[in-house]
Amino acid sequence: MAVVELRGINYIYNKNTPYEVHALKDIDLEVKEGEITGIIGHTGSGKSTLVQLINGILKPTEGQVFVDGSDIWKEPKKIREVRFKAGVVMQYPEYQLFAETVFDDIAFGPKNMGLSEEEIKSRVIAASSFANVSPDLMNRSPFDLSGGQKRRVALAGVIAMDPKVLILDEPAAGLDPGGRADILGGLKKYQREKGTSVIIVSHSMEDMANWCDRILVLADGKIILDGTPDKVFSRFNDLIGLGLDVPQITRVAAALARRGVDLGDVYTVGYAADKISELF
Amino acid sequence: MKMDITFGQYVEGNSILHRLDPRAKLIIAILYVVAIFLANNVCSFALIVASAVLITVLSGISPRIIGRGIRPVLILIVFTAVINIFFVRGDHPLVSFYFIHIYREGLVNAAFIIIRIVVLIVCTSLFLTYTTTPIALTDGLEQLLAPLAKIKVPVHEFSMMMTIALRFIPTLIEETEKIMNAQKARGADFSSGGLIKRARALIPVLIPLFISAFRRASDLATAMECRCYTGGKGRTRMNVLRAGVKDFVFLFGVVALGAGVVLLNKFAGGYRFGLY
Numbered sequence: 001m002a003v004v005e006l007r008g009i010n011y012i013y014n015k016n017t018p019y020e021v022h023a024l025k026d027i028d029l030e031v032k033e034g035e036i037t038g039i040i041g042h043t044g045s046g047k048s049t050l051v052q053l054i055n056g057i058l059k060p061t062e063g064q065v066f067v068d069g070s071d072i073w074k075e076p077k078k079i080r081e082v083r084f085k086a087g088v089v090m091q092y093p094e095y096q097l098f099a100e101t102v103f104d105d106i107a108f109g110p111k112n113m114g115l116s117e118e119e120i121k122s123r124v125i126a127a128s129s130f131a132n133v134s135p136d137l138m139n140r141s142p143f144d145l146s147g148g149q150k151r152r153v154a155l156a157g158v159i160a161m162d163p164k165v166l167i168l169d170e171p172a173a174g175l176d177p178g179g180r181a182d183i184l185g186g187l188k189k190y191q192r193e194k195g196t197s198v199i200i201v202s203h204s205m206e207d208m209a210n211w212c213d214r215i216l217v218l219a220d221g222k223i224i225l226d227g228t229p230d231k232v233f234s235r236f237n238d239l240i241g242l243g244l245d246v247p248q249i250t251r252v253a254a255a256l257a258r259r260g261v262d263l264g265d266v267y268t269v270g271y272a273a274d275k276i277s278e279l280f
Numbered sequence: 281m282k283m284d285i286t287f288g289q290y291v292e293g294n295s296i297l298h299r300l301d302p303r304a305k306l307i308i309a310i311l312y313v314v315a316i317f318l319a320n321n322v323c324s325f326a327l328i329v330a331s332a333v334l335i336t337v338l339s340g341i342s343p344r345i346i347g348r349g350i351r352p353v354l355i356l357i358v359f360t361a362v363i364n365i366f367f368v369r370g371d372h373p374l375v376s377f378y379f380i381h382i383y384r385e386g387l388v389n390a391a392f393i394i395i396r397i398v399v400l401i402v403c404t405s406l407f408l409t410y411t412t413t414p415i416a417l418t419d420g421l422e423q424l425l426a427p428l429a430k431i432k433v434p435v436h437e438f439s440m441m442m443t444i445a446l447r448f449i450p451t452l453i454e455e456t457e458k459i460m461n462a463q464k465a466r467g468a469d470f471s472s473g474g475l476i477k478r479a480r481a482l483i484p485v486l487i488p489l490f491i492s493a494f495r496r497a498s499d500l501a502t503a504m505e506c507r508c509y510t511g512g513k514g515r516t517r518m519n520v521l522r523a524g525v526k527d528f529v530f531l532f533g534v535v536a537l538g539a540g541v542v543l544l545n546k547f548a549g550g551y552r553f554g555l556y
């Protein structure tokens with residue numbers, strides 16, 4: 001079954017004003033349970049808009065959004081429950097930290113769900129271990145943390161709601177390689193253990209190629225490519241033309257192909273290494 | 281980015297009113313208000329109304345937008361009109377019914393008051409808000425008040441503060457929206473419950489907002505210092521305001537209007553506005 005389904009979605013900001021922006025155009029999308037879906041696209045292509053439509057922060061101008069099989073706008077009063085099922089980590093989520101301690105901040109989501117103290121506590125502990133937030137930070141103020149630590153606390157705050165689908169809007173943007181590895185490593189571990197569906201927006205083609213089952217390419221509010229990483233990254237020239245990138249190893253393989261060594265479609269370093277060693 | 285254009289009541293345009301020097305507009309607006317309050321009979325009020333129509337036409341701003349600006353003070357207008365109709369005593373009774381006495385003077389006064397308030401709001405906002413950006417207005421004010429710096433009033437500093445505050449209002453609005461959305465994504469509920477519950481629900485929004493505002497302020501201060509900002513002394517301007525012919529024409533126009541009102545008050549007949 002599809003955990004998330006979008007049907008005929010159009011989204012227009014500031015409709016009927018001079019500042020109208022048609023951010024999403026005729027989007028149809030189905031995300032299967034347990035699938036890891038990557039979204040790539042140029043800045044302004046509508047990725048964040050898409051993400052905010054899924055958990056009902058934005059209401060589609062046209063079309064329907066289904067989460068876990070039910071139309072989220074059928075009963076607008078119950079939209080809050082959708083947000084516990086579709087957990088979104090917004091872009092630059094460190095700005096959302098507010099509580100006195102890291103623990104309280106991570107507990108904000110579960111508290112809003114109306115869970116018992118016991119349950120909240122165990123969720124916070126579980127979520128912070130997935131998000132690589134070390135236990136000795138729990139009683140610190142979230143404002144004393146480093147950028148990477150804040151980001152992980154924010155991530156834990158959403159994981160603690162134990163959503164059916166976890167949606168991440170550029171979770172590693174602006175972090176150093178170490179910080180990125182911390183975030184991504186935690187996410188992978190979480191996904192493996194829980195089997196949660198994940199939708200991730202990212203600019204790092206390497207991360208996408210390594211992790212995603214499926215990649216969507218958004219350009220100017222439309223989905224223009226949709227498929228497995230090898231299928232999407234084989235459209236080398238299209239992606240470059242859109243101002244996007246392909247994994248570096250794919251570039252290496254393309255350069256080798258031009259020099260007469262054809263490795264086929266390559267998008268992860270491990271696969272490339274195997275292919276090359278076959279040649280010797 | 282998207283909101284700083286729509287912020288406030290400024291209406292994009294290139295009419296002669298838009299192009300007037302903000303200093304001239306400030307002076308004109310003050311003189312205009314004086315003229316409005318001087319008017320006290322039918323003829324001088326007619327002159328005021330005619331000038332208001334002229335200004336509206338010159339501004340090129342649609343009457344719909346202007347109408348929207350009056351709506352917030354509608355209650356005030358109705359209230360003063362009613363007070364005048366029922367409580368003003370004069371020599372020409374129209375209705376006498378138990379304790380209700382309505383005089384002609386009351387009706388006339390009510391009409392004059394309505395005109396006065398409407399013209400006051402329409403014309404000051406045409407000069408100062410619809411056709412002038414808040415930044416231009418602050419700039420104009422700073423230069424008009426510049427002489428006060430001689431007696432140690434920190435005019436430049438106040439104006440810089442105003443400009444910065446205005447500049448960051450749209451940014452803050454955008455940021456508030458972002459933070460609210462992020463908290464909503466964690467199940468925050470801003471729209472149900474009583475007053476206290478709703479106020480409490482805002483804590484997760486206000487704290488991050490304040491923190492980011494302070495961070496932004498300190499970043500801005502650093503950036504200004506890096507560019508050697510040390511206050512207003514010796515600082516030249518990028519956009520130098522120059523009063524031109526049209527500014528003086530308008531200034532002359534408003535002075536002439538005032539003179540016309542005074543003359544009509546004195547020599548023309550008709551219903552008078554007054555306190556009875």
Ligand SMILES: Nc1ncnc2c1ncn2[C@@H]1O[C@H](COP(=O)(O)OP(=O)(O)O)[C@@H](O)[C@H]1O
Binds near residue numbers: 041042046048050282
């Ligand atoms: N709150 C908003 N108001 C108006 N326009 C917006 C708003 N948010 C985004 N947009 C516009 O919608 C388009 C898509 O934006 P967004 O979804 O943020 O793209 P991305 O996340 O891919 O960078 C852009 O053209 C952007 O300028």
Ligand SMILES: [Mg+2]
Binds near residue numbers: 047048091169
């Ligand atoms: Mg975005």
